[in-house]
Amino acid sequence: MFGYTVFHKDIMNSLIDTVRRGKSANAYIFEGDAGLAVNDAAELFAKSLMCMEQESAPCGSCATCEAFSSRADPDLVYVRRPKDKATIGVDAARKAMIEAMSRPLYSKRRVFIFDEGDMLTAEAQNVMLKVLEEPPEYAVFIIVCNNGDNILQTVRSRSVVIEFPPVSDDIVREYIEEKYPDNKDTEFLVSFCAGIPMTADAMIAREDLEALREETLNIIPRFLSANKVYAYDAAAFFEKNKDNAEEICDMLLMYLRDALVTSLCGGDIVNIDKAEKIGLIASSYTPSVIAAGADEVMMMKKMLQKHIKPSVAALHAALKI
Ligand SMILES: [Zn+2]
Structure with missing residues (x-):
């Protein structure tokens, strides 16, 4: 769907529908195993939020959608762990919150993706809280977590929490058959993956x-x-x-x-x-x-x-x- 690996079509369709109806929120927590392509889900959602054609977002053809595909849109900000650090701390969070004060340059919204949300320290989250309480209308924060245990209740309560559960064996099978048509261990892998399709990638590698x-x-x-x-x-x-x-x-x-x-x-x-x-x-x-x-x-x-x-x-x- 839209060039992304999507295992949860229903969830994504209803999220995108909120954008098209102008009902989206400013903060989200996407929770799910890394092997469920939750980061892809976050990007697809960001693309929809930023698209200039609200009613058909993500239209795929507006200037924002095109810039997005080449990862060149300055209105999409990834908040990541510094290479020499084990966590995302206060500095990275503060920098992002300052950036959130600027309006988008080209797109409908500025979207901040925290694709390693499990690494956010409590202090960093406290820095974010003030902005999450009264976010600028154009800013959207998407925190992607594997389990979300470290996310503070105060942050959680100000966010829309979307859970990405393990998927059915049929979806796992479809993924493996499409990506590895010559694989002979498909049934073994379907069971082994236990609803997390991308586990198969590591096994096949x-x-x-x-x-x-x-x-x-x-x-x-x-x-x-x-x-x-x-x-x-x-x-x-x-x-x-x-x-x-x-x-x-x-x-x-x-x-x-x-x-x-x-x-x-x-x-x-x-x-x-x-x-x-x-x-x-x-x-x-x-x-x-x-x-x-x-x-x-x-x-x-x-x-x-x-x-x-x-x-x-x-x-x-x-x-x-
Ligand atoms: Zn578009």
């Missing part, structure tokens, strides 16, 4: 994806074995692949789910290309052992999120199953 899938499948018997000596192999595998530990957990969960499906009802599995080995797992272990394996991998994911070493978490999981 990995040259070792197939090898990692195979190795992960091969480690399952080590996890499930009653002989706990093998638990150390599982730990060693995670030590070797510690940078991909969470991805491996997701793969393990999908394999174990497939093994359960095969064992209990013979229904459709996600990893169709691995059906033979999955069948072997299904026939070698009882459903309750496989289910216990899945529980422990879930527990392991939680441990990883608490920054526990992957090899320690894996050993813990394999010893408990």
Whole structure:
């Protein structure tokens, strides 16, 4: 839509509709995973706000729309983290607020996109508050966040909060099929993405994806074995692949789910290309052992999120199953 990656057509259509009806607000918080192209959504919305043809915004042909496409419009301001800083602090916020006092040069509005809103410090947000309380009618602020936890309640209450939730498998599939028509792992990727389509980009970019899938499948018997000596192999595998530990957990969960499906009802599995080995797992272990394996991998994911070493978490999981 309009040259942008849009996964939430309904949300964008209704936002653009508010612009066309002259009902848009001055401050927005766009919340959603980075793999949902929320930054693209913010740009598309900015383009609509700035377009000179309100009723058909973004018309695509007015001077503003054309300048926008070449990223040359001075009325679109990105407020970003300085390269040498971990956060967006008071200085950057103050500079943007001063800029917001100037009228747009060429466009209908001046739009400020904070595309790393999670990096805004509380002090920076406090600087913005005064302007957000009484914004100039031509200024619009769009704060893009992954989770928005750091956004102050005072800023939140002065903004229209738009949530971008994970999308359906059909939308993920459509994205993958269109972008990677030759890909053979589409069904695996659709499940793996869990509603976040652009997760597929990172996975496909990995040259070792197939090898990692195979190795992960091969480690399952080590996890499930009653002989706990093998638990150390599982730990060693995670030590070797510690940078991909969470991805491996997701793969393990999908394999174990497939093994359960095969064992209990013979229904459709996600990893169709691995059906033979999955069948072997299904026939070698009882459903309750496989289910216990899945529980422990879930527990392991939680441990990883608490920054526990992957090899320690894996050993813990394999010893408990
Ligand atoms: Zn236009």
